[in-house]
Amino acid sequence: MCESFGKQFPTAPAKIVRYNDRSLTFYRWRRSSARRWGNKSTTAISLTGKQGLALLARVPESARGHWLNYERRRIYLNMRLSIATYEHYRIQGWLDGLEQIKVIERDGLAAGAPDNHNDRG
Secondary structure, three states: OHHHHHHHOOOOOEEEEOOOOOOOOOOEEEEOOOHHHOOOOOOEEOOOOHHHHHHHHHOOHHHHHHHHHHHHHHHHHHHHHHHHHHHHHHHHHHHHHHHHHHHHHHHOHHHOOOOOOOOOO
């Protein structure tokens, strides 16, 4: 999606970004720092917020629908990422519990419990 937007709007006043560092960050809009847009730095914005609406007003009207479609896709992708992230953490917790069962079976109750602060399992 980021690449597609960049190809369709290479000189846009904002772009869609996401870190590729496995940090489970979400897709977001970032203002361009290009001199022609008058921004001194890149900042994250909400396209449907006050700054985003001001930015959209600077986009040609014929392109606004495309931008809103990208925003819709971005929101849907972030919703799916939220669910996947939640599932990842829950499953990891359950796998840790299964591993602890193996340790208890191997070493007995003296092995002790990990300090995980979550006894709701």
